[in-house]
Amino acid sequence: MDKINRLSKLPVYQQLYDIFRKKIDNREWDIGDMLPTEKELMETYGVSRNTVRDVLDKLTNKGLIYRKRALGTFVAQPTVEQGLVRIINFTEDMENRGLTPSSSVLSSKLIPASLEIANKLQIAEGEELAYLRRLRLANNEPMSIEDSFFVHRYCPGLLSRHDYAAVSLRKAMADDYNIHWLHASQVIRAIAGSRETTKLLGIPTHSPMLFIERISYSQDDIPIEFLQISYRGDRYSLHNELNA
Amino acid sequence: MDKINRLSKLPVYQQLYDIFRKKIDNREWDIGDMLPTEKELMETYGVSRNTVRDVLDKLTNKGLIYRKRALGTFVAQPTVEQGLVRIINFTEDMENRGLTPSSSVLSSKLIPASLEIANKLQIAEGEELAYLRRLRLANNEPMSIEDSFFVHRYCPGLLSRHDYAAVSLRKAMADDYNIHWLHASQVIRAIAGSRETTKLLGIPTHSPMLFIERISYSQDDIPIEFLQISYRGDRYSLHNELNA
DNA sequence: TAGTGGTCTAGACCACAAA
DNA sequence: TTGTGGTCTAGACCACTAA
Numbered sequence: 001m002d003k004i005n006r007l008s009k010l011p012v013y014q015q016l017y018d019i020f021r022k023k024i025d026n027r028e029w030d031i032g033d034m035l036p037t038e039k040e041l042m043e044t045y046g047v048s049r050n051t052v053r054d055v056l057d058k059l060t061n062k063g064l065i066y067r068k069r070a071l072g073t074f075v076a077q078p079t080v081e082q083g084l085v086r087i088i089n090f091t092e093d094m095e096n097r098g099l100t101p102s103s104s105v106l107s108s109k110l111i112p113a114s115l116e117i118a119n120k121l122q123i124a125e126g127e128e129l130a131y132l133r134r135l136r137l138a139n140n141e142p143m144s145i146e147d148s149f150f151v152h153r154y155c156p157g158l159l160s161r162h163d164y165a166a167v168s169l170r171k172a173m174a175d176d177y178n179i180h181w182l183h184a185s186q187v188i189r190a191i192a193g194s195r196e197t198t199k200l201l202g203i204p205t206h207s208p209m210l211f212i213e214r215i216s217y218s219q220d221d222i223p224i225e226f227l228q229i230s231y232r233g234d235r236y237s238l239h240n241e242l243n244a
Numbered sequence: 245m246d247k248i249n250r251l252s253k254l255p256v257y258q259q260l261y262d263i264f265r266k267k268i269d270n271r272e273w274d275i276g277d278m279l280p281t282e283k284e285l286m287e288t289y290g291v292s293r294n295t296v297r298d299v300l301d302k303l304t305n306k307g308l309i310y311r312k313r314a315l316g317t318f319v320a321q322p323t324v325e326q327g328l329v330r331i332i333n334f335t336e337d338m339e340n341r342g343l344t345p346s347s348s349v350l351s352s353k354l355i356p357a358s359l360e361i362a363n364k365l366q367i368a369e370g371e372e373l374a375y376l377r378r379l380r381l382a383n384n385e386p387m388s389i390e391d392s393f394f395v396h397r398y399c400p401g402l403l404s405r406h407d408y409a410a411v412s413l414r415k416a417m418a419d420d421y422n423i424h425w426l427h428a429s430q431v432i433r434a435i436a437g438s439r440e441t442t443k444l445l446g447i448p449t450h451s452p453m454l455f456i457e458r459i460s461y462s463q464d465d466i467p468i469e470f471l472q473i474s475y476r477g478d479r480y481s482l483h484n485e486l487n488a
Numbered sequence: 489t490a491g492t493g494g495t496c497t498a499g500a501c502c503a504c505a506a507a
Numbered sequence: 508t509t510g511t512g513g514t515c516t517a518g519a520c521c522a523c524t525a526a
Contacts, residue, residue, distance in 0.1 A: 011495060037511065048497045050294070053512090061305060070504040070511045084328055087486045184486040190434035190454040190477035208452040208477070210434040214486075233434035233452075242331045242428040242458075255514060281492065292516045297493090314492045314524040494522075503513075 004045050012047055016055045019045075024064055024075055034072040035065065084240045087181050087216070089170055090136050090146070099138035103165045106145075106200070107133040110152060110159070117149055120215055121223045128152040130159050132169070135200055142201040143235055149226040154179060154218070169225075179218045186214035190233070197230050208233035248289050256291055260299045263289075268308055268319055278316040279309065328484045331425050331460070333414055334380050334390070343382035347409045350389075350444070351377040354396060354403070361393055364459055365467045372396040374403050376413070379444060386445040388475040398423060398468055423462045430458040434477070441474050452477035 002019040004012055023029045036044065041052045056073060059065045067073045083093055094101035111131045118125040130150040136143045148169065150158060155177045162172050173179040192206040199205075210231040218224050246263040248256055267273045280288065285296045300317060303309045311317045327337055338345035355375045362369040374394040380387045392413065394402060399421045406416050417423040436450040443449075454475040462468050 013495075039511090048499095050498090051496060054495090056512095067512060068505085069513070070506080072511065084484060085486065087488055181488050183488065186484060186486060188432065188454070188482040188484075189480075190452040190475075192452045192477075206450070208434040208436045210432070231434075233436075236433075238432040240328060240430060240432075242329065242430060244331055244425050244427065257514075283492090292518095294517090295515060298514090300493095311493065312524090313494070313522070316492065489526085490524105492522100492524080495520085497519080498517095500516080501514085504511085506510095507508085 004047065013051055013054050013058075016045060016047065016051065017058060020055060020059060021064070024059075029075050031075050031077055033075050035074065037072065079241075084238055087184050089168055090144075091168065094138045094143075097138070100140075102137045102140065104135050104137075105132065105163070105165050106135055107131065108159045108164070111149075113149075117226050120226050121149070121151055123151055130155065132159065132164060134164065138235070141235070142203075142232065144229050144231040145197050145200055147228045151224055154222070154224055173224075179224060181216050182219045182221060184214050184216040186212055188212050188238070191230070193230060201230075201232055203232060203234070210236055210238070248291065257295055257298050257302075260289060260291065260295065261302055264299060264303060265308070268303075273319050275319050275321055277319050279318065281316065323485075328482055331428050333412055334388075335412065338382050338387075341382075344384075346381045346384065348379045348381075349376065349407070349409050350379055351375065352403045352408070355393075357393075361470050364470050365393070365395055367395055374399065376403065376408060378408065382479070385479070386447075386476065387479055388473050389441050389444055391472045393470040395468055398462070398466070417468075423468060425460050426463045426465060428458050428460040430456055432456050432482070435474070437474065445474075445476055447476060447478070454480055454482070 002022070004015050006012075008015065020029075020035075029035055035041070035056075038049055038052050038056070041047075042049050045052075056065065056067070060067065063079055064076055065073055066076050078096075083096075088096075090103070091101045109131055111129050112126040113121065113123060113129050115125045117129070118127065130148075130152045132146075132148045132150075134146045134148075136146060152158070155173060158172065158176075161176060164172075170181070173181075189211045191209055191211045193201070193203065193209045195205050197209070198207050210233055212227075212229045212231070214225075214227040214229075215223050216225040216227065246266070248259050250256075252259065264273075264279075273279055279285070279300075282293055282296050282300070285291075286293050289296075300309065300311070304311060307323055308320055309317055310320050322340070327340075332340075334347070335345045353375055355373050356370045357365065357367060357373050359369045361373070362371065374392075374396045376390075376392045376394075378390045378392075380390060396402070399417060402416065402420075405420060408416075414425070417425075433455045435453055435455045437445070437447065437453045439449050441453070442451055454477055456471075456473045456475070458469075458471040458473075459467050460469040460471065
């Protein structure tokens with residue numbers, strides 16, 4: 001049973017957020033279920049209504065729950081558009097789309113940073129980068145080519161630690177180097193696929209591709225990874241919701 | 245001078261939000277400026293601190309302001325990524341990018357809904373649509389082709405009311421039919437430009453294009469407009485921020 | 489030390505949906 | 508009518524930054 005620890009350094013609302021978040025992830029509160037009323041939550045956790053509401057507001061903003069006046073608070077259907085809001089990896093992305101992901105490593109080596117990449121990662125030209133090129137598949141059909149560039153100084157030996165056809169880079173960064181992504185900045189474009197890329201994906205030369213470039217920042221707000229993804233235009237699209 | 249009207253049907257926080265929003269838009273509170281302290285805002289508008297904070301929280305979530313503990317609250321730099329979060333029109337989008345927008349109308353007529361469009365707009369196949377095709381330019385260079393389809397029943401006579409090379413459709417819908425966009429749902433893809441589209445844009449046939457399809461909903465949550473935009477891949481890209 | 493935002497409490501009354 | 512979430516108040520103490 002989760003309780004609020006008044007002696008913890010974490011604020012009450014943060015602890016409560018984590019508790020609720022876990023219940024939703026566990027399906028203890030399942031999709032469509034009504035949460036306990038605000039009054040019940042106050043009593044269960046011994047906090048004031050404003051604190052409960054503060055937490056529910058945050059979960060509402062994240063799209064995890066929704067409220068119906070006079071009816072209650074409910075667990076929301078997970079949205080599919082998170083690839084444009086939350087950092088998710090290829091595996092999670094494909095599973096959201098009901099596809100089975102797999103990968104193969106095409107290249108894995110240390111290289112010096114080009115001027116362009118050095119600028120994006122705020123490092124010196126020529127600094128050592130860990131470079132990984134992977135082919136991504138969905139239901140065993142090629143979906144995209146991913147080129148990852150890591151500042152090697154922050155994750156020495158990264159490339160030889162795991163087989164990245166099976167292990168997620170995100171997990172390796174977290175477990176081995178205690179680096180967690182805080183946020184990322186990305187640009188989305190349409191390009192004509194290069195001869196090399198289209199050949200790897202088994203599509204005609206110059207086929208249109210959705211091209212994403214992303215810079216990811218660690219919890220200390222340091223840019224660590226530069227990522228280029230070329231998605232097949234015929235298989236991949238992005239969805240999102242806009243507000244007024 | 246803006247005051248809170250206690251007799252208004254609008255809640256206090258909503259009025260306060262509108263007041264603050266207007267001050268930011270007017271540059272009365274300019275970018276980087278420190279806002280009055282929470283205490284001052286309480287006194288100026290005669291509301292409690294929680295209400296002030298509630299409003300500042302909402303503005304923070306929208307990215308319009310940011311807070312620095314012990315220092316104050318400040319007006320944020322406008323972000324350029326709003327095209328992936330907020331509904332904005334071509335004019336606003338180009339101005340955000342520092343470009344000068346212009347338009348020309350290529351076609352304007354009533355047509356029956358195809359099955360595909362009828363499904364997206366939740367109407368019967370063959371129902372009358374107002375169709376408008378426009379060429380969009382930035383700094384007098386072609387940027388995109390926009391095809392708009394409106395359910396004509398909700399905006400009879402739309403096409404003959406204004407010259408849509410100059411007047412925004414959004415403004416016409418609001419002023420003439422009292423229809424305001426509540427939200428929209430869109431899909432982003434990379435496609436090869438058709439012979440017709442590329443010719444209109446003055447680029448090689450089959451050039452890659454960023455293709456956006458959007459369904460926009462009125463304040464009553466009724467789908468009113470279906471929009472297809474083909475952006476030149478060499479001139480247009482989307483930026484956004486992701487969180488963990 | 490003074491002043492800021494960050495967190496939290498204990499109440500109050502209102503608006504809406506369902507029985 | 509009952510019970511829900513929506514709005515609002517008045518206060519308290521804490522944590523951080525700058526002088």
